[in-house]
Amino acid sequence: MxxxxxxxxxxxxxxxxxxxxxxxxxxxxxxxxxxxxxxxxxxxxxxxxxxxxxxxxxxxxxxxxxxxxxxxxxxxRSTPHYHFTCLRCGRVIEFDTPQVQEAIQSFCTREKIQLVSVQLLLSGYCALCRREEE
Ligand SMILES: [Zn+2]
Ligand SMILES: [Zn+2]
The missing domain is CATH 1.10.10.10 (Winged helix-like DNA-binding domain superfamily/Winged helix DNA-binding domain)
Incomplete structure (x- = not known):
């Protein structure tokens, strides 16, 4: 370069x-x-x-x-966050709770894992799409 x-x-x-x-x-x-x-x-x-x-x-x-x-x-960003994707409209909703991070950390400590990346993806139907289905 x-x-x-x-x-x-x-x-x-x-x-x-x-x-x-x-x-x-x-x-x-x-x-x-x-x-x-x-x-x-x-x-x-x-x-x-x-x-x-x-x-x-x-x-x-x-x-x-x-x-x-x-x-x-x-x-x-400074704090990790996770994603939900709607399978119908493609909307992405982010969520970020310290509990997820805590759970990952305690798991890594217990298993003596050196973490490189976290991929957590939730998918389903968002509130708007669910309403339209009804
Ligand atoms: Zn949707
Ligand atoms: Zn994001």
């Missing part, structure tokens, strides 16, 4: 990160691309994919598979 394109890459990395930090939603690579392109028309989808992978490696971005084929990205 220290070759001639290095500086530009840094700028694009910042741009992708800004897009994710400013968004309250979970964006897939295409959505990140669309928003980044609005600010830097020269950016390519390939660059976005590469940039997201780098940001993920650096721990700045999290990749979530919200029950779909493709991944969603969001800026890493």
């Amino acid at each position: 220290l070759h001639s394109g290095g500086k530009r890459l840094t700028k694009q990395r910042q741009l992708a990160l800004d897009v994710l930090q400013e968004s309250a939603e979970h964006l897939d690579a295409e959505a990140v691309y669309a928003r980044a392109k609005a600010r830097d028309p020269k950016i390519s989808i390939a660059t976005i994919y590469r940039t997201l992978a780098l940001l993920k490696e650096a721990g700045l971005v999290e990749e979530n598979r919200l029950g779909e084929e493709h991944a969603h990205f969001e800026a890493t």
Whole structure:
């Protein structure tokens, strides 16, 4: 990354990160691309994919598979959170309770596990969709 394109890459990395930090939603690579392109028309989808992978490696971005084929990205936050995806409308609801974290921690301590990642995904039908089904 220290070759001639290095500086530009840094700028694009910042741009992708800004897009994710400013968004309250979970964006897939295409959505990140669309928003980044609005600010830097020269950016390519390939660059976005590469940039997201780098940001993920650096721990700045999290990749979530919200029950779909493709991944969603969001800026890493200080407190972990988990996701519910509605199978009908695709709505993502986040939840974050200290109990989940506590349970994981005590499990890791007991089993002497060094934790690398946590993937917890709930799926089902949201309140709105349930109402429509009735
Ligand atoms: Zn729904
Ligand atoms: Zn999230």
